[in-house]
Amino acid sequence: MSERLPKQSGGKKPLNKNQLLKRNRIRNARSIRAEAVAASSSKHASPSDLSESGGKLKVDQFMNSRQFEVKQLQLAMHNSKGASSTRIFQALPRKLRRRTASHNVRRIPKRMRNRALREMRKSDQQQTLKNSSASSRKTHGLNAKQLYRAKMSIKLLRLASKSTSMKLGMPLDITSSKCHVRQKIKSLKRMIKESSNPNSNIIRLNNRMGSYDTTGLNELASTPKGRIKYTKRQKHFAWLPTHIWNAKRSHMIKRWGYQVPWAPTQKCFKLTHRLGGDTCASDGALCLDSSHIGTIVVRDSNSDTKGEFLKSIIGKLTSGRASLNKYRRSQTLFQGLIYSFSENSPRPLGPCDIFWIQDDTVVLRLHPSIFTQVFEIFIQYIDKLTIQDCRYSLASITLKGAKALESLASCLRSTKHCTSFEQFKDTSKITDHAILPQRCTFAFEAIDPRHLAAPKKLNDSQRKTYSSDDILSLQVNYPQSEINSVLKQLCDPDSRTRSYNNQNTLKEISARRSELLATTPNHINKTTIPFKENSDPSIPLVIMRRPKTSDWIVMLPWFWLLPLWHQLNRIPRVYHIGLRQFQQIQYENEQLYFPDDYPFTQLGYVENSFYKREASKTKWDRKPKGKKINFERVKDIHHTQLPAYKGEIGDFFSSDWRFLQILKNGLDYLQCDDKDLKLMDSKKTGQFGDQGIRIINCLNDVLEFHKDYETKVTAEPLPVEENVPITLCKLSKCQTPPKTINSNTSSLDLSIQPRCTIAISCRFLERGHPKDNARIYRISEEHLDHWMQVAEGVYRSNGRKDHDLEIPLPEVHDLIGFITSGTYHLNSGNGMGIGFIDHHSAIQQSARYVLIRNVGTNIYRLAKWSEISV
CATH class of the missing domain: 1.10.287 (Helix Hairpins)
Known part of the structure; x- marks a missing residue:
């Protein structure tokens, strides 16, 4: 008979049988049994052993007497955790939860399937048959x-x-x-x-999978043709090899001609910090399909000169860095900036990776936004160089984390014995990749990853430890001839086409595995399909370590990436990420991320001033009027309120580098010849010259000039590539010194002459954290003593730090830079931001302290900055 609630319950429905069982199960799970003190006491224990009247407590006897209660407490906690999970599908981890798992038993791990089948039979739930949807229609031709x-x-x-x-x-x-x-x-x-x-249209191919090599020889490569079903979707934005896999698990964005994963659908900020950061907590790996990074293979046509012309071109592109023998002869991966071919002042285009195969052959990996510009530079020397556009013929995977090499070693097997693969097997056991040498490259011919039924670690009982001598052997016994032979195959279109020869379909792989399981009595060999040298394809593959970003790059032919990707993501503690997580890793390592943290380049300036600005403004416009900040009415931002601006200065939704350029050039103009700085002139209004150009007499005129400039640009946009407002230089020495600002300088030069800036990282010394586009101010000499006390700490009488101090406000002309990427740093436990400050203002500072203020607020935070080498 079911239990009924009393009438005073407010007319609630009585509980049914299943609800009563669930309630009793939860109650039993949370009940903690206790043992009487008399029963637990020993024979020789005195009554005062457990007394609270001030007697001496014997800890060991007390713990032995309470051992039963401690075990019951642990058991109750364990039972209560899973008491509310009534179905096996509710006990799955978040990564495996799917709506289809409620009726498809094959979507859950094998260890849980028996219980799932029992639950489905109990509830008369229909089971999904294997390949039920695929068997109902033809897979080839017309239905x-x-x-x-x-x-x-x-x-x-x-x-x-x-x-x-x-x-x-x-x-x-x-x-x-x-x-x-x-x-x-x-x-x-x-x-x-x-x-x-159905096979008549692919007779010209050497495989049944439809894989082919798409390489542009001395011209840009055409977009690979995918399935006819998705032709319209790939018309303007190409799909990566893992697009369909990532589209089900990640948020995708359309940028630079590709559809790239932006971030996984599940929350992964802390996970990315633990696994991808340089911390001891990393016990897994993160993987990213980085095939959108374009690849160019350049070879010197004249073999007699031993690649001297190619050396000069690469040296000119990288300001003489990548042509050094350290990178050219020793085969060390180069990571740095690449510049345009401008005779007067070469402009930086963006970061690149350069790897020399031989003296006359080099491989460049470029961001897709600058790929076409660099390719056109090489095309100018087509009579002396042979250029291959391998954007759609060479794919790559970027891995980060302690188990990056171990996860790769679980999926890859070599077709034959080679020194490079043996070194790779031994190195895969190392979790701290910082101890590895700067030149760490592995190249070998691998078998199809699908030959493995599941990823499996390499069993090598002979090698249990890895000493420092073995690490040195990676440099001494570097198999350069083996690596060069594999790299030649990887960079040759004909060799890549031969790698697709007899590429098996999934049906053929399954048939071979079923035949192996039926004929082979030995259980050890049942998991791996043996490699047939005469018929099975071999994959040229290279694994390179990037020392600057501390990650690994796997390069292989385009259509071989997806089989490796599927096997890689079956390994426990290996998670896929997107561009957002890669930016987070760069931020935590205090490194710049392209293009968001490169405002001194054309693409970085456009990204900040147009794309990110429009996204932030659209988000602000969508908010109701009562919930969005009115930037023009923010009070107490600066000590002196100038008439030119009310509230927030500069652009509200971006880092206004144009404002910084005009402000700093205007300050140099007003203070030239040791003149005193005048903030505003109350007796005069704005004055203009004969040609309608504003006359600069005070700081307020400089701000008014900026407003005039923005109005002019809105009406007639200027070319971005000719007028980037800032340049990059080093703190010790300015690479591109600006022209001297003197009294003869025209006011038009204030918006033409770029400002030299340095890249910095700012760490907060107090609470709070910076946000993107936050303003950076210098500390004036009269306020320096106050902020130095704040840096040391001002404490109250109770010993706690005082955060409610009255702070002196800076002036408008104390602005020296902006934060491009800022948030809370999980590793250091405080706020940190990456940004750029004016070079001239950084030299004049006696202490490396700055003030940071988020946009739309009047709260200043003290931070200490350090320079970032680019």
Whole structure:
């Protein structure tokens, strides 16, 4: 008989049988049994052992007497954790939860399937059969409905061209010649014929998977043709090899001609910090499909000069860095900036990776936004160089974390014995990759990753430890000849095409595994399909360590990436990430991320001033009026309120580098010849010269000039590539010193002459954290003593730090830079931001302290900055 609630319950429904069972199960799980003190006490224990009257407590006897209660407490905590999970699908981790798992038993781990089947039988739930949807339709050619429509279309076209009554019923302008009836009938017949022989359209290929090499030789490569079903979706934005896999698990963005994963759908900020950061907590790996990074293979056509012309071109592109023997002869990966070919002042385009295969062959990995510009530079020397556009023929995976090499070693097997693969096996056991040498490259020919039924660690019982001598052997016994032979195959279109020879389909892989399981009695060999040298394909593959970013790059042919990706993501503690997580890793390592943290380049300036600005402004516009900040009414931002600006200064939704350029150039103009700085002139209004140019007499005029400039640019936009407001230089020495600002300088030069800036990272010394586009101010000499006391700490009488001090406000002209990426740093436990400050202002500072203020606020935080080497 079911239990009923009393009448005073407010008329609630009585609990049914299942609800009562669930309530009792939770109560039993949370109940903690206790043991009487008399029963637990020992024979020789005195009554005062457990007394609270001030007697001496014997800890060991007390713990032994309470041992039963401690075990019951742990048992209750364990039972209560899973008491509310009534179904096995509710006990799955968040990564494996899917809506389809509620009826498809194959979507859950094998260890849970028996219990899931029992629960499904108990509830009479229908089970999903394997390949039930795939077996109901044809996988090749036309299905029955499409074949019927094609045949009926041919009959109707023939009838319409012969029947006089149908011709009279049609409009006069519609005739057989104008409608191309014969061509349409031929195309329909061809379609029906191809559907009867589904392999007729891929006879020219050497595999049944449809894999082919798409390389542009001395020209830009065409976008690879995917399935006809997705042709319209790939018309303007190419798909990466893992697009369909990532589209189900990540947020995708369309940028730079690709559809790239932006971030996983699940929360992964802390996970990325633990696994991808340089911490001891990393016990896994993060992987990113980085095939959107374009690859160019350049070879010197003149073999007699030993690549001297190619050396000069690479040296000119990288300001003489990548052509050094350290990178050219020793095969060390170069990471740095690449510059345009400008005779007067070469402009930085962005970061790049350069790897020399031989003296006359080099591989460049470039961001897709600057790929075309660099390719056009090489095309100018087409008579001396051979250029390959390998954007769609070479794919890559970026891995980060302690188990990056171990996870790769679980998926890859070499086709034959080679020194590089043996070194890779030994190095995969190392979790601290910082101890490895700067030149750490592995290259070998691998078998199809699908030959492994599941990723499996390499069993090497002979090697249990890895000493310092083994690390040195990576440099001494570097197998350069083996690595060069594999790299030549990887950079040759014909070799990449041969790697697809006899590429097996999933059905053929399954058939070979079933045959192996049926014929092979040895259980050890049942998991791996043996490699047949005469028929099975071999994959040229290279694994390179990038010392600057401390991650690993795996490069292989385009259509071999997806099999490796599937195996890689089956390994426990290996998670996929997107561009957002890669930016987080760069931020935590205090490194710049392209293009967000590169405002001194054309692409970085456009990213900040247009794309990110429009996104922030659109988000602000969508908010209701009562919930969005009115930037023009923010009070107490600066000590002196100038008439030119009310509230926030500069652009509200971006880092206004144009404002910084005009402000700092205007300050140099007003203070030239040791003049005193005048903030504003209350006796005069704005004055203009003969040509309508504003006359600069005080700081307020400089701010008014900036407003005039923004109005002019809005009406007539200027070319971005010719007017980037800032340049990058080093703190010790300015690479591109600006022209001297003197009294003869025209006010137009304030917006033309770029400002030299340095890249810095700012760490907060107090609470709070910076946000993107936060303003950076210098500390004036009269306020320096106050902020130095704040840096040391001002404490109250109770010993706690005082955060409610009255702070002196800076002036408008104390602005020296902006934060490009800022948030809370999980590793250091405080706020940190990456930004740029004016070079001239940084030199004049006696202490490396700055003030940071987020946009739309009047709260200043003290931070200490350090320079970032680019």
